[in-house]
Amino acid sequence: MGTSSFALPSLKALHEHFQVVGVITQPDKPAKRGLRLTPPPVKVSALELNLKVHQPATKSQVRDILLELKPDCVVVVAYGKILTKEILQIPPYGCINLHASLLPKYRGASPIQRCLMAGEKLTGNTVILMDEGMDTGDILSAEGLPVEEDDNFVSLSEKLSTRGAKLLVDTLKRWFAGEIKPIPQAHQEATYAPPILKEEYRICWKAPATSVKDRIRGLYPDCYTFLEGGERIKILKVKVCEEGGEPGEVIHEKKLQVACGEGSVEILELINPKGKKVSGEDFMRGYRPKKLL
Incomplete structure (x- = not known):
């Protein structure tokens, strides 16, 4: 499950290492001056990989798709929608999320932007077992990445998405093998990255x-x-x-x-x-x- 271009390296890595039974992304949306319906980057990439694409408009439709596909695990990268408890309980290995910050710092929609705006010198990726909260799930793995002086939103996003894809694949292999014990987040240390106004x-x-x-x-x-x-x-x-x-x-x-x-x-x-x-x-x-x- 993903939408933006940040998810593309993860999608390709998952396709290479696992059997992807389906891709769920957000519906096409009007874009630019002509307001022409434009597919999200994940849809374009998934079709190029000959993967089955679903674009549900409601949470109940997401549930129905997953009940039909019966995935062992759902992987979520920059999807942009909250998943319900009912959806989270469908796959036996849970719903796994790659988040572009060192959680519990910068929970929310804009972790890369907010990290740079705050002048941080270190960021990274975290893979979590999702729960009903916003980026509050137990941690399966994390990897830090220094923020360079010349980094901007585009360059840092590219680094994090590329490295995050590798971290995600390595984590999933260990998760499926029973080698990872999820670690609860230190919720008292949480900071937030709300959408950019x-x-x-x-x-x-x-x-x-x-x-x-x-x-x-x-x-x-x-x-x-x-x-x-x-x-x-x-x-x-x-x-x-x-x-x-x-x-x-x-x-x-x-x-x-x-x-x-x-x-x-x-x-x-x-x-x-x-x-x-x-x-x-x-x-x-x-x-x-x-x-x-």
Whole structure:
């Protein structure tokens, strides 16, 4: 059971090492400007692997599909829906979930984004035996991964999804062989990663420069700000600088260096109002902004 591209390495690894009797993913949804119905990445990949795909719209439909398929185990990776107790009890080996954090930290929908936004230096993957809670199940295995200074949401997702697929296969083999004793999570240490809100993508220049940088990394490539004329630009990459000024003020003549609540950031890469990816210095030569809003 999976939906987003994060689940693709796991799907391929499961197909290689086990018999996948079916793939459950979310229904096709309207996407982009034309609002054309678009299949989720897991559906596309599963069909390429000649696997049977199911797209139930309700929890009762999920239950009925599983009762028909009679799987030994259900593996859940970035599916995006909570499973009921009734569903969890169907497979003899339980429902196993790969989660992109070191649980109990960053339970919820956006663990990779929230980890980067918080400036964490370490993250990882956890494989759990699912229960009715949100990422609260007993731990079967976990593996840490350092967060590099240049990591953003895309690069860290790729690393975690690739490594997570291997961890998942290794864990399942040991789980089926009876070699793993599930370990309860330390619930008192739990932190949460709620879904990203639309307003979080807009940069607040009153925040400290390190916080601005971490937000841009975590929400890459969709963080944005406005020029004084109202045009919107997306900020892709910045570096933190010590010089300060009025928040939002451009404080260098040639470099696109913007003052924050503490310090400043030099914008190294951005998407200009015409939708083109440019360097900060090239942007300054063409636009010469005085302030970003």
